[in-house]
Amino acid sequence: MIAGRYLRARRKDAFISVIAALTMAGVAIGVATLIVVMSVMNGFRDELLTKILGLNGHFSAYPIEEKFTDYKPTVELIEGVPGVRHAVAYVEGQALVSSQSNASTGATVRGMEFSDIQKLGLLSQSAQQGGWDQWDQSQGVAIGYRLAERLGVGIGDPITIVNPNGATTPFGTTPQIRSFPVNVIFNVGMVEFDSFYVYMPMHLAQDYFKMYDDVLKPGVEPPDPMATDEEIDAAYERQYRASAIEIFIDNPDDINTMRERLQNTPGIRPMILSDWQQRNETFFSALQVERVVMFTILSMIVLVAAFNIISSLVMLVKDKGADIAVLRTMGATRGSIMRIFSITGTAIGVIGTLIGFVAGVLIASNAEALRAGISELIGVRLFPPEVFFLSSLPSKIDPFEVTVVVGLALLLSFLATLYPALRAAQYDPVEALRYE
Incomplete structure (x- = not known):
């Protein structure tokens, strides 16, 4: 209840609430960007596999x-x-x-x-x-x-x-x-x-x-x-x-298992098997490195949003110093104070992550429609087929990657609350109320 009241805007706390809203937006943007970019890269990989392995x-x-x-x-x-x-x-x-x-x-x-x-x-x-x-x-x-x-x-x-x-x-x-x-x-x-x-x-x-x-x-x-x-x-x-x-x-990714089946199936003559990963090792290795690098770089957006959670909670703790002191004198334990601010910060991360998840999935699912709309709006063809050999912007949502992105955002949001919540729990009621 107390954590919920700290999240809701009141006239004298409007500035802190605005910071919390911007932090929430940062988490949402980071999660949505990660989902969209990884989905588009998965789509490109599948499209390249389809073209290269089509013949x-x-x-x-x-x-x-x-x-x-x-x-x-x-x-x-x-x-x-x-x-x-x-x-x-x-x-x-x-x-x-x-x-x-x-x-x-x-x-x-x-x-x-x-x-x-x-x-x-x-x-x-x-x-x-x-x-x-x-x-x-x-x-x-x-x-x-x-x-x-x-x-x-x-x-x-x-x-x-x-x-x-x-x-x-x-x-x-x-x-x-x-x-x-x-x-x-x-x-x-x-x-x-x-x-x-x-x-x-x-x-x-x-x-x-x-x-x-x-x-x-x-x-x-x-x-x-x-x-x-x-x-x-x-x-x-x-x-x-x-x-x-x-x-x-x-x-196509089940190369090792299929190689064993083909080599061990009775009746099939001995053959030299060269798989597509060996033939295109350099190209797909570069593509895999690019995916990892892009995921790492874009994760920094979520990390920056997590630091914003720290800063907004630190300001909230500073603003609520008298409240913390009163709660302590009424019998609240250090653990309960810590839980209040942990819940406050985690709520910001959870709401932002959910908004980013919904926005990312919607954008990734309609990537081609958005591309066509933006191209028509600005009058410039994005991803022209004669250059990229793709008639549309490919996108494939991987449930595992989306789970990793959401889990990463929630974990960073929770970790970001620990330091401000610990500082709040260590407040000395006497010092906080000395000048009240």
Whole structure:
């Protein structure tokens, strides 16, 4: 009751009440800022993960000992592992891509079946021109819109792909040069894929990069050295293989557990597993450091508000010196005096934290609407898509982080009350009432 009366404004205590209100506002602003900034950074991280891992799997599996001639049954076994969303086999090689306008650039050529492209929603839904119809039976390729602009080509125009590892002749290895029409121009929103990736049907890539082995058929004798080409072809069968398998899992952060499952599942052949954290270690380490630094810096706002609680309570204790002395002479203990001012300061922190929590969650939940409104109000586009490759301002509220922020604010608010409350409890009633 006494702590509540000290919080309520009276005419002669208006100045102290204003300070308490400003302190409460400081706590609210600090909590709201922390929640909003951490939510936006979580949204950016998820958006980057979606873009980066939309086409590259959480694991890249490479063959050990034997080549990936059994890639189809291996994909089926991997997709049966709990926690695996899907797996995609592909053929990949580096090549020089040029057009009839004499523009050329290096590119990564990747061969995939249509059923696997459908598993990659980011790719299958990103076709700006053309389409994926009859992809497996086609003889064309798909390229990013940035690569198409660089080469100056459109749908139906031919591009020439030069593979340095061509046929072996007595004079050395000759490059393999073939032309393919452009069937699809896609835009996935990442410069890496839109500028340097060329997709072609799986069978076309296997033939182009010679991803096959001619194996003698079971029970057939090796043909005579003087045998005709027809006899040689009849004695051998062609076994096609894949370069690697991309594995997509339900929880991108559950790398260690999924690695053990994939390596210990019976029937799955031994493979080298390279996860997305290893491939993007530098980038995501920098992102993690940035999140920690931002949390630490913004926590200073709450810390400053906690110091404001100390200053406002010190002034309150100084102003209520006579009240404390009267309470002591009436039998109040030091502990009760300390509780009064602890409750007063903690109430300021609790109310400010609750206001900040509600405001932070509301702002973080409507970050894109606020961005659009502010952009329209000031006439400047905030976070333009052509620069940040994001069509909207991402935001993801993490309940654990919000709990940490609220808990930190409440803890600092409580700790800030200890020193002023202890000073109030040590007041000497005789000295306080000497000049009253």
